[in-house]
Amino acid sequence: MFDDIITKSKVKSPWLYHLNTGSCNGCDIELISILTPRYDVERFGIKLTGTPRQADIVVVTGPLTSQSKDRALKVLSQVPDPKVVVSLGSCPMSGNVFKGSYSIEAPLDRFVDVDVSVAGCPPKPEAIIDGIIKAIEILKDKRG
Amino acid sequence: MKFPYAGNALKDFFSKPSTERYPKVKKEAPKGYRGKISYDPEKCIACGMCIRVCSPGAITMTKGEKNDEGQLIEMKFNLNSCTFCQMCADFCPRGAIKLTTQYSMIATDKNELVVSGSFIKKIPPKPTVKTVQQSKAKTEASGSK
Ligand code: SF4
Ligand code: SF4
Ligand code: SF4
Numbered sequence: 001m002f003d004d005i006i007t008k009s010k011v012k013s014p015w016l017y018h019l020n021t022g023s024c025n026g027c028d029i030e031l032i033s034i035l036t037p038r039y040d041v042e043r044f045g046i047k048l049t050g051t052p053r054q055a056d057i058v059v060v061t062g063p064l065t066s067q068s069k070d071r072a073l074k075v076l077s078q079v080p081d082p083k084v085v086v087s088l089g090s091c092p093m094s095g096n097v098f099k100g101s102y103s104i105e106a107p108l109d110r111f112v113d114v115d116v117s118v119a120g121c122p123p124k125p126e127a128i129i130d131g132i133i134k135a136i137e138i139l140k141d142k143r144g
Numbered sequence: 145m146k147f148p149y150a151g152n153a154l155k156d157f158f159s160k161p162s163t164e165r166y167p168k169v170k171k172e173a174p175k176g177y178r179g180k181i182s183y184d185p186e187k188c189i190a191c192g193m194c195i196r197v198c199s200p201g202a203i204t205m206t207k208g209e210k211n212d213e214g215q216l217i218e219m220k221f222n223l224n225s226c227t228f229c230q231m232c233a234d235f236c237p238r239g240a241i242k243l244t245t246q247y248s249m250i251a252t253d254k255n256e257l258v259v260s261g262s263f264i265k266k267i268p269p270k271p272t273v274k275t276v277q278q279s280k281a282k283t284e285a286s287g288s289k
Contacts, residue, residue: 090223090226118250121227
C-alpha cells in the first residue's frame with residue numbers, strides 16, 4: 001500500500017535534474033527562468049534536485065562535447081528508471097551551429113533514448129513548460 | 145530605524161501573484177519573435193540563397209528529375225538544427241520564408257520538427273530556332289564591322 005502511495009506521489013511530484021553538456025548557457029538561463037516565481041513550475045510539483053539519483057526528469061542542454069560525453073552518460077545512467085529525458089534546444093538534437101566540430105558528439109539520441117525534444121535556440125520558457133508537461137505525461141505512462 | 149521596503153511588502157500582501165499561469169492562460173509571443181518557420185513554396189524560386197546563409201545547415205533542397213513540366217523541388221527546414229537567426233528570411237529574395245511567433249515546438253520524435261514544402265519549378269521555354277539564327281547573324285554583322 002505504501003508503495004502505491006509513493007508511486008502515485010512520485011508522478012505528482014517529479015524531480016528535475018539539469019544536465020549541461022557544454023551548452024552556451026542560453027538554454028540554461030531559460031530553464032532557470034521557469035523555476036523562478038515568474039513561471040514557477042513548482043505549480044506542477046516539480047522540484048530541482050542536485051543529484052541525478054533522485055531525479056525523474058533529466059533536462060539535457062548543450063551539444064554533448066567530447067569532454068562531457070562520458071561524464072554525461074555516466075550521470076544519465078545513475079538516474080533511476082523510469083526516467084524521462086528531455087532534450088532542450090537545438091544543440092542536443094543536432095549539434096546546432098557546432099555540428100561537424102571535432103569536439104562535438106551530438107546528437108544525443110545516438111547514445112540515449114530521448115523522450116521529449118523542445119526546439120528553439122533557446123526555447124521560450126513557455127515552450128519549456130510545454131515540454132515538461134509532456135514529460136510528466138510520459139512519466140505517468142511509464143509508471144503505469 | 146528605517147524599513148525601506150515596508151511599503152512594498154505591505155502592498156505585495158494584497159496584490160496578485162506575479163506568476164504567469166501559462167498553460168491555462170495562453171500567451172502571445174512579442175512582435176518580432178523568431179519562432180517556427182513558415183515556408184511558402186508558391187513564392188520560392190529555388191535560388192538557394194537561404195541554404196548559403198544558414199550557418200547550421202538546417203535547410204536542404206532536393207531536386208527531382210527534369211521533365212517537360214519542370215523540375216520537382218523539395219525544401220526542408222530542419223527545426224531541430226535551426227538557430228532561429230532569421231538570416232534565411234532576410235536573404236530570401238521572394239519573401240518565401242517567415243519566422244512566425246509560434247514558439248511551442250515540442251515533439252517526442254525529433255524528426256517531426258521539420259517544415260517542408262515542394263513545388264514544380266517551370267523550365268523556361270526554349271528559344272525558337274529563328275531567334276538563335278537571328279542573333280548569330282547579328283553578332284557576325286557586328287563582328288565584321
Ligand atoms: S540550443 Fe542555442 S541557446 Fe541552447 S545551448 Fe545550443 S546554442 Fe545555446
Ligand atoms: S533561421 Fe537561421 S538557422 Fe534557421 S533555417 Fe533560417 S538561416 Fe538557418
Ligand atoms: S526560400 Fe527564398 S532564398 Fe530559399 S531557395 Fe526559395 S526563393 Fe531562394
